[in-house]
Amino acid sequence: xxxxxxxxxxxxxxxxxxxxVFLVKRxxxxxxxxxxELQSFYxxxxxxxxxxxxxxxxxxxxxxHDKKVLFMNKKGEEMTGxxxxxxxxxxxxxxxxxxxxxxxxxxxxxxxxxEKACTLASREAVCEGMLLTKNGAQAWAELRYSALVxxxxxxxxxxxxxxxxxxxxxxxxxxxxxxxxxxxxLRTPLTYIRGYVDLLLMRKVGGLSEDQExxxxxxxxxxxxLIALIDNLLEVARIEEGKFYLRFGSVRLNHLIQKVVDLAKxxxxxxxxxxxxxxxxSFPEIYADGKRLEEVLMNLLSNGLxxxxxxxxxxxxxxxxxxxxxxxxxxxxxxxxxxYVKGIxxxxxxxxxxxxxxxxxxxxxxxxxxxxVVEAHGGKVWVESEMGKGSTFYVQIPKRNVA
Ligand code: ADP
Numbered sequence: 593x594x595x596x597x598x599x600x601x602x603x604x605x606x607x608x609x610x611x612x613v614f615l616v617k618r619x620x621x622x623x624x625x626x627x628x629e630l631q632s633f634y635x636x637x638x639x640x641x642x643x644x645x646x647x648x649x650x651x652x653x654x655x656x657h658d659k660k661v662l663f664m665n666k667k668g669e670e671m672t673g674x675x676x677x678x679x680x681x682x683x684x685x686x687x688x689x690x691x692x693x694x695x696x697x698x699x700x701x702x703x704x705x706x707e708k709a710c711t712l713a714s715r716e717a718v719c720e721g722m723l724l725t726k727n728g729a730q731a732w733a734e735l736r737y738s739a740l741v742x743x744x745x746x747x748x749x750x751x752x753x754x755x756x757x758x759x760x761x762x763x764x765x766x767x768x769x770x771x772x773x774x775x776x777x778l779r780t781p782l783t784y785i786r787g788y789v790d791l792l793l794m795r796k797v798g799g800l801s802e803d804q805e806x807x808x809x810x811x812x813x814x815x816x817x818l819i820a821l822i823d824n825l826l827e828v829a830r831i832e833e834g835k836f837y838l839r840f841g842s843v844r845l846n847h848l849i850q851k852v853v854d855l856a857k858x859x860x861x862x863x864x865x866x867x868x869x870x871x872x873x874s875f876p877e878i879y880a881d882g883k884r885l886e887e888v889l890m891n892l893l894s895n896g897l898x899x900x901x902x903x904x905x906x907x908x909x910x911x912x913x914x915x916x917x918x919x920x921x922x923x924x925x926x927x928x929x930x931x932y933v934k935g936i937x938x939x940x941x942x943x944x945x946x947x948x949x950x951x952x953x954x955x956x957x958x959x960x961x962x963x964x965v966v967e968a969h970g971g972k973v974w975v976e977s978e979m980g981k982g983s984t985f986y987v988q989i990p991k992r993n994v995a
Pocket of ligand 1: 896
């Protein structure tokens with residue numbers, strides 16, 4: 593016999609059980625619906641992201657801590673010649689592509705840009721190189737590396753973009769070629785003018801009045817300046833085309849400086865500028881390109897003479913450190929404003945003088961050539977300067993002692 597109490601309790605329990613089942617089922621259904629919703633949202637987002645990444649005009653790659661490929665977009669197939677599924681898990685710079693710099697050295701092997709990026713505050717490195725694809729095709733590429741590092745500064749992930757710059761390189765090559773052809777064509781008539789002016793000044797063609805001689809000397813000086821300017825332009829064009837080589841040999845820096853100081857002495861005396869140089873006869877011979885270093889020193893010294901007022905001083909000193917040798921050229925000239933110091937070694941960098949006047953002669957190429965020559969020796973050049981007090985240029989090159 594079921595008592596009403598037991599009956600109502602059973603009903604109540606049944607009701608609770610049904611309610612529980614209903615609620616559980618409903619939350620399961622809601623969860624499932626949410627999952628489906630999320631999945632479709634995620635798929636849509638992924639599809640959109642894939643479409644964006646694959647529509648990019650640059651190759652985009654993601655590398656792991658071993659520089660193995662985790663991801664590559666579709667553009668990468670075109671640039672590297674590899675299918676996306678083929679490159680996943682491959683060591684990028686050893687198995688996928690080869691990139692050589694303008695001298696033909698393998699970039700990744702000599703100086704891995706991704707490793708370099710890890711050490712920089714910006715965590716970024718950029719370089720250019722000739723990319724060799726899977727099928728042997730070559731293309732100029734700009735490579736941009738971004739490094740994501742762990743707490744110890746080691747590489748966690750690398751993001752790399754490759755941009756095909758072949759067209760740009762071709763146009764640049766044509767521009768350089770055109771410039772050097774034009775400049776070359778300009779040099780030939782100037783050489784004739786110089787030759788004939790010399791003949792006239794030597795009175796090989798007839799006598800000269802004092803005024804005529806004076807005028808001819810002005811012409812001669814201007815022609816010399818033009819030829820020097822043209823030679824600088826040709827030099828920069830050669831450097832940019834990669835046709836710039838050093839001829840290493842044993843160099844006595846002490847003698848080299850003495851020679852340049854002797855050459856500069858005439859102009860220094862004319863401007864009443866004191867040259868201070870203490871010869872160091874026992875300075876060791878080094879292995880370098882003497883002609884180029886002479887050019888560097890001549891540039892620095894003639895700038896010193898150009899930008900120092902009469903009555904000033906220019907000191908030249910030679911120093912030896914553990915691994916390097918250094919040359920210092922310090923003047924008491926007009927100085928360089930702090931905001932220009934950084935860009936002074938760039939091409940065509942010329943500054944207004946202290947009084948705000950336009951700069952004198954010169955095309956702003958000398959210091960750029962200095963920088964390129966010093967860097968080609970594996971060295972560096974920099975300047976410290978104070979407006980109105982003077983500038984000190986430092987050249988430091990690795991010591992390669994002559995055995
Ligand atoms: P430029 O042939 O015009 O002198 P450079 O490349 O040799 O070209 O120098 C670039 C600019 O740097 C110069 O125009 C000048 O404004 C500045 N400069 C170079 N050397 C000195 C110096 N010793 N003192 C002050 N300014 C200098």
